[in-house]
Each structure stands twice: as structure tokens, then as C-alpha cells.
Amino acid sequence: MIIKSLQLHNFKSHPKSKIEFPAGISIIMGENGAGKSSILEAVSFALFKSYSARNLPSLIKTGEKKLRVVLKFLVNGKTYRVTRERSKSASRAVLEQEDRDGFHQIATGDKVVSTEIESLLEMDSSLFLNAVYIRQGEIADLIDKKPSEKKQLIGKLLGIESLENAWKNMVPLIGHYSSEEQFLKGKMESKETWEKKLADKMEEKNKRDVFIGELNQEIEAIHQEIEQLKTDKEKLDEKKLEYREIKSSLDSLENILKGLKEDKDSLKKDLSRIKEDESKISKLETEILPLSNLVLLQKGLNNLDKYHQTEKQILSNLKKVNDLNQVLVSNKMFQEEYHNIEKKIESLLKDKEKFEGTPAIIRSLISDKDKTKQEIGQLNQQISETFSYYNQILESNLDSAEEIDSLHRKLEIALNHKLNLLDQELQDKKGTLLSLKNQNQQLKKPLEELKEVEDKCPICQSDISKSKKTELVTIYQHDITSNKMQMVALEESIEKLDNEKEELQKRKNSFQKINMDILQEKIKARNTASHKMSNLEMKLEDLKIQNIALEEIESSIKSKKSRLKEIENHKENYFKAKHSLENLDPVATLEKEKNSLVEKIIEEDSRIKELLSSLELDYFRQFKEDYSLLDSDILQEEIDKREEFKNNLNQLKGRVSQKNSISEKLQKKKLDLEENMKNKESLHSSLIKIEYDAIAHQKILQAYEQKKDSFIELTSQKSKNEGIQGMTISAIEDLQKDLDSLKDVEKELDNLKDFIKVLDYIRKLFGKDGVQKDLRNRSRPLIQEEARKFFDRFNFEYSDISLDEDYEVEVFGPGGKTTLDMISGGEKIAVALALRLAITRVLSGGKLELIMLDEPTIHLDSYRRQELIDILKRLSVLPQMIIVTHDSDLEEAADNIIKVKKEEGESRVILDVAQEEVPVI
Ligand SMILES: Nc1ncnc2c1ncn2[C@@H]1O[C@H](COP(=O)(O)OP(=O)(O)OP(=O)(O)O)[C@@H](O)[C@H]1O
Ligand SMILES: [Mg+2]
Structure with missing residues (x-):
């Protein structure tokens, strides 16, 4: 990595600094505290956000809220720009890469940017802080570190650490493949078992093949036997069918014969019974002769009974009608009275309605009257109180409002007049008093002055004598005294008048309390109430008269109602009788009915007597004159008995009528019997001809069924075995497949074993005794040699330095070999520098392109x-x-000098290019 430029905004003491770094040696110069070290810290911060052990917020320039650092750097020919910002509560980081179009973002976020830079530089922050950025005061660190730390650090610098890591990291890798190997070995263990299983299965298959062959032979033999038995059986089945047919015809013929015999016998029986019936019929015919007359007799007796009952009913109705008519006559008067009274009550109730509200009105008028009376009382009380109050004020004894009003007016005028006079007098007196006071005031002044002066008049300044002065004084004093006396008299008189005025004022105030309007109002109200009262009394009088009329009506209604109650029973009896008569026939109709009934009874009586004398039965004959004691039950019994005879006779007649047809049927049955007997004999002879043996047939059937069962059993055994055989074959196929797949596993296992061997070998190579040892041993003499060269240049009295295996430094001086503890601070720095530069030089073939000191x-x-x-x-x-240095001597070595100055607490960068122009990258 090569640093191209750095921009600082509010970073420590730098408000805004921009520094370009060309290649070669850049020296950052300045006084103590100028802000030099801050520049290197900013580089470290921009790359990894770490720069030293100090905490981050102190990086923000005092008084500012946010810092920003922008660092441009070159790695593998590509330019990158990292920007980091930090405030007290947040931080932001962006990494960009430059291409033809400018910079474009490749990572954001503190952590991501740091990780990205680590991979770009192939260096983490701790390696950067150890190998590249040697901080102030830490130059001798390398040699001051503990042996293990020093070894670790040098290991890091030489890249041994990553070898060590690889050596460590390979353990789980090899472990992984070893467990894979174990797994495959486990798989291979099954090979032998599977081979044994395959052999077993093969043997099992062959055995079953033989067994299935045997089963096939047996099945074939049985099949042939079954075929033979089948033809035998079918022949016998046919014979059996024929035999069965004839037999069943024979059986049915037998049944027909049996039936014919039975029919013949029953017909014979019927004929003999008919003969018996014929003798019974003549007997029964004599028995039923009196039946019709007996029935007529019963009917006549019943009719007579009915007629008598109806007659009784008519007679009773006749009596009822007569009784009811009697009731009507005796109660008619009461019924009419009841009706009239009801009408009267109705009209009285109507009258009463007119006075209905009277009592309520009277009650309300009385309450009104009471209230008005109370009101009048209260008003009278108030009026008399007002009169006595006003009389008290006016000191009078009047009882008329008009008189009080006129007296009040008169007195008020007189009082006002008196008050006006008094006021006038008071004004006069007060005026006089005031002028007297003024006079005295004026008189006092010349008097004072006169007392003071000797011989001049204080007013006209003319010369005056002593006696004149005395005289004047006496006059003045006399005037004053006379005035004072007058003033005292006036004050007394004013006081008296004031008292008098006060008294009159009081009286005037009390006069104002008299309000005639209120009194008049009250008197008016009392008069209205009195008027109302007399009206109410008049109304009440009228209403009382009405009330008396109402009371009279009510008492009349009451007495009428009590009469209604008295005659109510008679009225009800009348209506009940009337109602009952409406449901009954009139007397004439009833009489007519009665007469016709009497006629019917006479007719019926003679008919019955006739019947009784004609009956040739003893019991009935005895009643031919008087049949009142005839027992109807006996009559009924006789009728019932003969009715039954009649039924029997009809039945017998019916049976006898069939005599001819039965004789014909009997003849026919005899002929049928003869013919069927002949058929039976012919069928029997053909049955014997067939020669069917049922026992032999049964035996063949049994044999046939047994063979068929054996056949089914054998074929099911065969298919079962074939099924098992199929499973055995597929098991054999599976086992063969498994064994084939084990061949692949075997191959894989061999490969894996070879691979693990290789991995073990590589790991050993990465280990402490492998490349690591070699690297350390080989680089140690190189570093030692380079260090010696640098050390030599310092020209100390120590001639040589050497490094042992742990990179422990030994120096050689005049007294021989010695350790670093013995040498001076400056010498120590020199050794450390020589060592640091030597390591850097040895590693220069590697990634290190920059050092910051x-x-x-x-x-x-x-x-x-x-x-x-x-x-x-x-x-x-x-x-x-x-x-970074504040040592100006170093300027000589510089390709580029960066001067840092601090003015008013803020750092500024002044660029100063050295003698030789160095091209900017
Ligand atoms: N957050 C901050 N805001 C403003 N100024 C700061 C801040 N932190 C440190 N400083 C100032 O920055 C200066 C330290 O800067 P730096 O360490 O870069 O100085 P230097 O030039 O390396 O000095 P020396 O030669 O003594 O090492 C000090 O004067 C310190 O007071
Ligand atoms: Mg410093």
C-alpha cells in the first residue's frame, strides 16, 4: 500500500488540513504539540478505525461536533478512497474504488469497510500497528517485549502465524475426513455378511426350484384321475336324473290315488248324513209353527208399552202447563210493577246526572271561601299595623287613609320649609364666623409687627410714638377679643342649629317611610277579597238548594231499589214460567194426542187377546183374558228357541238339496281311481328297468370331490412357493446390487486413505517443526545480518549483534557478549531501529511497501x-x-517535507518540497 493523500476535518487540532504524499521519504516536521503525530493517527484511523489505545471521542476537535478523514491509497495498481466520519453519537464509513469515471462505492459501514481494507492489504489492524505504524515511544517495543510476545510478533511479521493457523485449522479438516473414512469402513464391514446372505439365498432358491418341480408332477397325476372320475360321475348323474323323474311321477300318482280315495270316502259319508238330516227336517217343521204368532204377540206387547208411556208423558205435560199458567196469573201484577219501577229509576238517574257535580263544586267553593277569609284577615292585620305605624310617625290618631295622606303632605311641606329656614340661618352664621376669623387673622399680623418695631408704623411706615404704639396695640387687641367673643357665641348658636337640623332631618327621613301607595294597594286588595267572599257566599246558597234536590232524588232511588228487591222473586218466577211454557205444546194439542192414543191402546189390546187364545201353547193360553202377568222374558226365550230351530231347518234343507250332485261325483271318482291304478303299474315296471345304484353313485362323487380338494391344495402350495421364490430372487438381486455398490465404496475408501495421508503430510509441513521452523531459522540469520549492517552504521562501541532462536538480542562489546538490559537508552533505540529496519528489508520481497515512524x-x-x-x-x-519528527536534522534525508504549525490552538500544514522533485504518484 502507498498513501497518496490525506484530508483532515476537525481531527484533533486540525480544523482543515490536506496533505499529498509522494513516494519516497516524507518528513513531517513541527514543534512539540504542532499536530504531527495526529497525521499518522489519522492514517491509522482512516484504514482501521484504530490508532492507539486512547478512546475515540477525543479525536473530534474541541468545540466541534463531527470529524472527517479522507485517505486515498494505492494497492496493486488500483486507487481507493476511504472516508470516515464520527460524531459523539454516530459514525459513518465509505470505501470507494477509482475507475475511469471516478470513484464508486464498494463498501459502507465501519465494520464492513475495515474488513474490506484488511482483505485488500492482506493485513489486519494489529499487524499494521506492529509492522507499518511505529508509534511515538514504542520504537523499542520490539526488543522490550516478552520472549513469547516477541516470537509471536516476529512470527506475524514473517507470516509464520498464518502457517500456524493453517496447521491448527487442518485438525478439524483431517478429523472430518477421518470420520468419513470410519463411516466408509463401517459400510465395508457389511460386505462379508451380505456375501454370506447371498450364498444362503441362492441355496434356498435352488431347493425351492426342486420342490416346485415335484409339486408340478403330483398336480398332473391328480388332474388325470379327476378327469376319469368326472366321466364316471356324469354317466351316473344322467341315470339318477331319469330314475328321479319316473320316481317323482310315481310319487305324484300315488298322491293322486290317495286323494281320490279320500274324496270317495268323504262323499260316501256326506250321503249317509243327508239321510239322517231328512228325518230331522220333519220334526223341526212342527216345532217352528207358532213362531210367527209369538213374534206378533211380542210386537203387540211392545207397542202397548210404548203407548202407555207416551200417554203418561202427555198427562204430565198437561199438568205442567196448567201449573205454569197458574204461576203466570199470580205473578203478572208484580212483573208489571217491577217494570214500571225500573223505568222510574231510570228517569230519576237522569235527573240526578244534572246535579252530579254539585257536591264537588260546593267543596271547592268552601275551600275558596276559607282561603279568601284568611286572606282578608291577613290584609286587615297588615292595614291596621300600617295605620298605627303611620300614626306613630305623624303623632296622630287617624283611621282613614285619605286623612293620613293629607296630614302627611301638610306636615312634610311645613318640615321642608323649616329645614330651608334653618339652612339659611346656618349659612349666614357660618359666613359671619368665617369673616370674623379672617378679621382676627389680619389683625394679628400688624399687632405682631407693632410689637417688634420701635417707632414706625408697620403699615404706613410713618413715625409713631411709644404711646401711639401702645394705643394701637390696645385697639388691635380689643378688636381681636371682641371678635373672639362673637365667634364663641356664633359657634354655640351654629351647634344648636345643627342639632335642630339633625332632629328635623330624622323626622323627614321617618316621613319618607310613609308610602301611601302600598297602603292604598293593600286596602284595595282587602276590598276585592271581601267582594269575592260575598260572591262565594251567594253561589254557595244557590248550590245548597240544588244539593237538597239531589239528596231527595237519591233517597227516592234508594227506596225504589229496595222495592225492586222485594218483588224480584215474583218477577223471576213469572219469566221462568213464561219461558217454560214457550217450550211446551198448548193444552188443546196435548188433549188431542191423548185421545188418539187411547184409541190405539184399545185396538192393540184386542189384537193381543186374539193371539193369546189362538196359540196352542199352555203357558200363553192361561193369559188370554188378562195378560198383565205375562212374563216377557219367557216370551223372548220361546221366540229365540224357535228362531234357532228355524236356522237349523234351513241348514238341513240346504244340505239335503245337494244329494243328487254328490251321488254323481261319487260315481266319477270310482272311475278315476281305476284308471290311475293302471298307470301306476306301468310306471313301476319302467323304474325297475333303469337299474340305478345310488350307493355306487355316492362313492364316486366323494372320490371326485376329494381329488378336487387335493388339486386345489397342491396348486395353492405351488403358487405360495412361487411367491416366496419371487421374493428370494429379488432379495438376491438386492444383495448383488448392494455388493456392487460396495465396490464403489471400497474405491472411495482407498482414495480417502491416500488423501488423509497427504493431509497429514501437509499439516506436518505447516507445523512448528516444518516450514515454520525452516522459515524462522532461515529468516533469523538474514534478519541478523541485515540488523548487524544497520547497527554497524551507528558505530557504537558494541561491534556486533546476534539473534538467538527466540529472537533474543545479544550485543558484543569490549567486555564480550552482553544483553540489552546493560546498554544505554540511545543504544537500545539504535538496536531496535536496526532490527525493525532489518525485518522490513527482509520482508521487502513481501507485501510491505510503507513504514510510518x-x-x-x-x-x-x-x-x-x-x-x-x-x-x-x-x-x-x-x-x-x-x-514524524521535530528534529530538523532529518530534513536532509527527506524527499518531501511537510511542515505542521500550530496557531491559536489550530494546526496548519505547510508543504515544502525538498531539493529533489519527486514525482507524485
Ligand atoms: N480533540 C482535540 N481537539 C483539539 N486539539 C486537540 C485534541 N486532541 C489533542 N489536541 C491537541 O493536539 C496536539 C497534539 O498533537 P500531536 O500529538 O499531533 O502533537 P505533535 O506535533 O505530535 O507533538 P509532539 O512533538 O510533542 O509529539 C496537542 O497540542 C493537543 O492539545
Ligand atoms: Mg508527536
């Missing part, structure tokens, strides 16, 4: 400083070197 000459005397300058001048190890 802050005050490297401190502790060196002028001779050594000169030597350092010479070294630096000729030190073309690095393309760019930036040195």
Missing part, C-alpha cells in the same frame, strides 16, 4: 542521528516512508 531519533545523539539519516537516505528498501 513517529519520532525515531528520540534518545539518539547528533552523531547517531546523522547516521540514521544516512541510513534512511540510502535505505531504498521501501517505496514509501513517512517519518
